[in-house]
Amino acid sequence: MDKKKVIFIMTDTQRTDMLGCYGYPDMKTPSLDRLAQDGIRFEKAYTTQPVCQPARSAIFTGSYPHSCAGWSNCMGLSDNVQNIGRRLTDQGIHSAYIGKWHLDGGDYFGLGRCADGWDPDYWYDMRCYLEELTEEERYLSRQTESMEKYDIKEEFTYAHRCTVRAMDFLEKNRDDSFFLVVSYDEPHGPFLCPKEFWSMYDGYEFPHKANMLDTLEDKPAHHKIWAKDTYMAAAREDFKLQPKYYLGCNSFVDYEIGKVLDAAEEYAPDAIIIYTSDHGDMLYSHSLTSKGPAMYEEITHIPLIIKGFGENRTDPHPVSHINLAPTVMDIFGLPVPKVMEGSSIYRELLDGTRTNEYVFIEFGRYEVDHDGFGGYQPVRAVYDGRYKLAVNLMTSDELYDLQEDPQELVNLINSQTEEHMEVKLRLHKALLDNMYATRDPFRGYYWENRPWHPDTAYQTWDSRLMTRQRENTEYEPVQLDYSTGLPIVNAVRLKNESEAKFAKKKP
Structure with a gap:
């Protein structure tokens, strides 16, 4: 068997417009820019849910968040869900996970215990990091003001300690097949990096987008409630968006990634390298901040670069995090388990053939342990590469033409033109079919009958009268x-x- 190596690198809360290689030269990301030159940059890659844990659940299990009990932060995955590390280890592939995990129900930092299937010698979630620190160090590591008050050294940061472990793994396992995950918390807040990185952005004003002035007249009610926290701040004449710490950590994590890429070049030059981020941040677009129950591009459209299938290529087709686990199985020459709900994009990597007619995005709840972020806000969305339909079950729905309206300012959901009606009905059918095909536990007639599509065909107690049982024959x-x-x-x-x-x- 040929020795195959896959390195999976991910960041947290990194938008596509925070990378130079995506057309934003003000962003200092030379390492990821180099990776894009050496690989394939995906122009239309999407998360399955714009929240940390749900996004990760899809990436590392191959199942949608709604299918594996990962639809909210602070929830442990179902006991009968196997992560990809377990599956690969059982097939003789050395699998190691270094960095933020966020899938064990242990809230933000995790439980400090190696998850099933991964090499315990390299396990290093955020709790492991914090337990290396004194109480005083823990506190300052969680305060943004530490950036100004203290001379933060690279060696103190979580990112650096993850990098060191990743480099050690690559050196010691150069002769083996392996799957290595390096999962950085950066550039997620509260931000911590040496001054040389954030000082690069001191005084820098992040470009204003037209949708930062969106007053949400034709948008869902829960977006308007969410926007009350900002008081439409971007509309004020004195408003300046100067996220120097955020952007500094963005450049810092790129620097750390660069060291992993250098080690890979030395010890595993034939490795396939996959890089992505879990979701983005609103940064006042549509008068919103952070992430949550919205399907806007700022938080759902994520960077994705894959090295190992040709250099300096771009892929224009819609792809999803749900495609990544089956693709990794494919790369290792292993059967894709039936329980995985996405398709492998291996052929697309080889010759550019489009894999997905649609990609699907969802939202359930931001977190279960804390109040806030709107509580339960069930949303299901579908995107075909041009149009995006979002069904907001408890409020009103949205349709955007991203070709004509890339900043999603004009909600077309009530448009009665023949073209828009065809698009709405086609996307709605695809969305509903996917909910039933994937055993979405929240499926039911209420998703079918919407004000713009008063279809009562399935408005019965048993809805579509379908059964779909779980197929996980490798383990059950x-x-x-x-x-x-x-x-x-x-x-x-x-x-x-x-x-x-x-x-x-x-x-």
């Missing part, structure tokens, strides 16, 4: 049919379909 017995007690033949079927077929066979 084949599930049994409720109606017959026999092993299922078709996992997806009409209710009682098996019972009817079996009854016909009886003497």
Whole structure:
């Protein structure tokens, strides 16, 4: 068996417009710019949910957040969900995870315990880092003001300590097949990096976008409630967006990534390298901050670069984090498990063939342990490469034409033109079909019947009358049919379909 190596690098809260290689030369990201030169830069890559844990759940399990109990921060994944480290380790692939995990229900920092399937010698979540520090050091590591008050050294930072471990892994495992994840917390707040990085942006004003003046007249009610926290700050004449610490940490994590890339070049020059970020930050676009129950580009459209399939290429097709786990399985020559809900983009990497007709994005709740961020806000969205439809179950819906309106200022949901009606109905059908195909636990007739599409065909107690049982045969017995007690033949079927077929066979 050929020795195959995959290095998966990810950051937290890094927008596409925070990378020079995505067309923003003011952003100092030479390492990721170099990676883009050496690989494929995806122009239309999307998270499955613009929140830390849900985004990671899709990346590392291959299942949508709603399918693996990862639809909110602070939730541990279901016990019967295998992460990709477990799956690869069981196939003889050395798998190591260094950095932020955020999938064990241990809130932001994690439990400090190695997750199932990964090499415990390299496990290093954020709790592991904090437990290396004194109480005083822990406190200052969580205060933005530490950037000004103290001379923060690189060696003190979480990013640096992750990098050191990653370089050690690459050196010691140069002769083996492996899957290495390096998961940085940066540039997520509260921000911590040496002065040389944030001082580069001292006085720098982040470019204003037209949608920062969006007053949300035709937008969902929960966006307006969310925007009250900003008091439409970007509309004030004296408003300046100067996120020097955020951008400083952005350049700092790029520097740390550069050291991992250098080590990979020395010890694993044939490694496939995948880089992405979990989601972005609103930064006052649409009068909103942070991330949450919205499908806007600023938080859902993420950077994705893959090295190992040709140099200096761009990919114009819509892809999703849900594609990454099956792609990694494909790279290692392993079967893609049926329980993974995305398709591998391996062929797309090889020859540019489009994989996805649609990509799907969702929202459930920001977090379960804390109040805030709007509470439960169920949203499901679909994007076809031009149009994006968002169904906001508890408020009103949205449709944007990103080709004509890339800043999503004009909500077309109530447009009655023939073109827009066709688009709405087509996207709505794709969205609903995906909810049922993936066993979305929140599916039901209420997603079907919307004010702009008063379809009551499925407005019944049993909705679509479908059953879809779980297929995870690598780790579980084949599930049994409720109606017959026999092993299922078709996992997806009409209710009682098996019972009817079996009854016909009886003497």
